[in-house]
Amino acid sequence: MTTRSVELLRVVHAHPGVTRADAARRLGIGTGAATELVSRLAQAHLLAEAPAAPSGARGRPTTVLVPHPDGPLVVAAEITHEGWRLDVVELGGATLTSVSGTHTDTSWPSVVATVNAATDALYKTYPGRLRAMGVSVPGTVSRTLRLDATNLGWHDVDLTELWPSTVFVAGNDASLAAAAESARGAATGARLALHLRIEGGLGGAAVDQGRLLIGASGYSGEFGHMPFGDPGISCPCGARGCWGTAVDGTALARHLGHPAPHDPVSYARRVIASAVASRHGVLVAESLAAADGGSVGGAESGEWQAVCTVAAALGRGIAGLVNGLDADLVTLGGVGVDLLAAAEAEIQAAYRAGLMAIRRDDPPPILPAALGADGPIAGAGEEAWSSLIPHLA
């Protein structure tokens, strides 16, 4: 209803369990106004007050602001190649219920029917409380909420079929993971956070002071199609030299002379794990010196080589993005986490070499995503709450 209510709800959502006095300070209002505001929002079943844990400090104890037990909820949905998942998320980001399933039939009408049935069941569990939905999908989402996911054969399908009501947001999985990392993950507090997610390709997004950069048509964050790669390699997107073709599972396969893997994600994980294992073998062998004359297997060191090449391509591209966008933090998701764990030194070396000299003194850190596989659905919940809050009272 009023600006202050919206601001207060935002503060409580961003910092669930904030004390009332602290919230008032953040809003820059007096305690009188805070009393009024909180009691109004409590009456509207949006907030509840709970006694605070003893702080140990002096002074009259304050209460903490928590979501109302009968308050509004959002449904965060994630649709992947393999299946679907729905989380019921309350103000503050906590998940109350989670249901999931795998696709029996990946045709769009079938998926819609399955998800709608699951949503109906949740409606019955939380009567009248589900007020918005956010959905993460493995493809590009236009501003008009139409989805293209080529590998699933979905072309220009209407996402609003998933949720009849008005407050509905949808986004690409990598973009939403970026939003989640920024709101509750490793990128909390960053001014310009960059999230990169390697799965079938390379996606991601930039988050500027908490605001997800959505781009003009909703297709933002296709960093995988910036030409940081080898111009000789053509990408399924139609361009050449795309960065994505240099860092995903198909890149590893190409370096190893393998055919393009059917499932690049698990292929990449396997290769990376095997490369790390064989490298340990090499190190052990080297440390054992000439104890025995046997040479290390060629395939294994080839795998390590391929991983290093990919890691260098990743680091170099990150440097380019950091130069251009002036990020202060980079988080990696998907296979990027494995790569970072396996070959951090190689990524860092290429990253630092690609940075402008003025940034080298204090290079923005590259961190693994804190939310792991839950990033996209958490981001869906965040974005749903962000759009819902202004509609509440």
Added chain:
Amino acid sequence: MTTRSVELLRVVHAHPGVTRADAARRLGIGTGAATELVSRLAQAHLLAEAPAAPSGARGRPTTVLVPHPDGPLVVAAEITHEGWRLDVVELGGATLTSVSGTHTDTSWPSVVATVNAATDALYKTYPGRLRAMGVSVPGTVSRTLRLDATNLGWHDVDLTELWPSTVFVAGNDASLAAAAESARGAATGARLALHLRIEGGLGGAAVDQGRLLIGASGYSGEFGHMPFGDPGISCPCGARGCWGTAVDGTALARHLGHPAPHDPVSYARRVIASAVASRHGVLVAESLAAADGGSVGGAESGEWQAVCTVAAALGRGIAGLVNGLDADLVTLGGVGVDLLAAAEAEIQAAYRAGLMAIRRDDPPPILPAALGADGPIAGAGEEAWSSLIPHLA
């Protein structure tokens, strides 16, 4: 003071000469509230009402909202390698006075002294009315308003010396030109506008729904240091393969086997003009067919070749940025305007080839900057007004 006042001032600034009724509609308030608001702002010497030109439509004629004749003003400043300029800008963006000069001494203290003297003179002309300053500089500006401009030998100098008061903003020339194009130039109304400016190097910025993306440390828009170029070429920035090294005057010189030019901007303009002229010669010669057997001079066709190579590098990089950032409009400034005029077909061909297939149906247009050389100072004025408005009343 109040939210509505700020909104109204913003509307009037963005659309000077808007009618009162129209402004009320944009703010979503009734005519009663508009009367109140406007009279309050008029009393505060922020707005004035003028009779509207006869619209020809029915109804009681409304008044137009214009800046108050005694209202606040901002100083827009531009400092270049060669000199300085100060514009006094009123609400709505009109320039009342412009003074400029060339550097006699490019040491920072000397420049500060010169600019301060000019500012003092303006203070006397507009007593009590100059309330903010925005300044455009040819270098990187940190969030703490410190400037690095290597070619001028300025390192970590304090920009706030230029303006003692609180409301002071500063920015890189290319970033501010981007802001200006978005506010009043060719990119008005774009959702995500990208501005690229080729001068000594390649700079620019993205503007998301009117908001200039400033980045984490203020160094955003260094797109020239994204590795779209030849990895064999090292950039003064310390990295290799920077895009900037493939599109500026030094790139042309390299392709032509010339030494690096002292002034890459005028060198580039000369080469491009000459290439265009010689190409016309070639075309004329070709159309004259075998009228005479003399061959066209090698140097000239070499120049056209070099221009084409650079144009292709520019187009390819733009495609990468559009893919990654999802821009819906690209504007070119500086030498980019000349390149676009000379070799639009070559830029467009490389651009389209580099776009993802899903964007090729409707590629975001590439346009020359509408504000020309006034872009940076206009952007300085825009940013100064943007920060000043919330402080007014």
Added chain:
DNA sequence: CTTCTTTTACTCGATGCTAGAGCTTATTCT
């Protein structure tokens, strides 16, 4: 030329938000 329609401006009271001051309450420290 007169009257009607359309659009906008003005007036005035009701409402509700907000800041601020002063007071009360609950806790810890000494």
Added chain:
DNA sequence: AGAATAAGCTCTAGCATCGAGTAAAAGAAG
């Protein structure tokens, strides 16, 4: 137990906003 501290509560004056009703100024229609 009393002082110090931090926070909540209450009340009031002020002001912004909204809505409804009325007045004004122009073009259109007869």
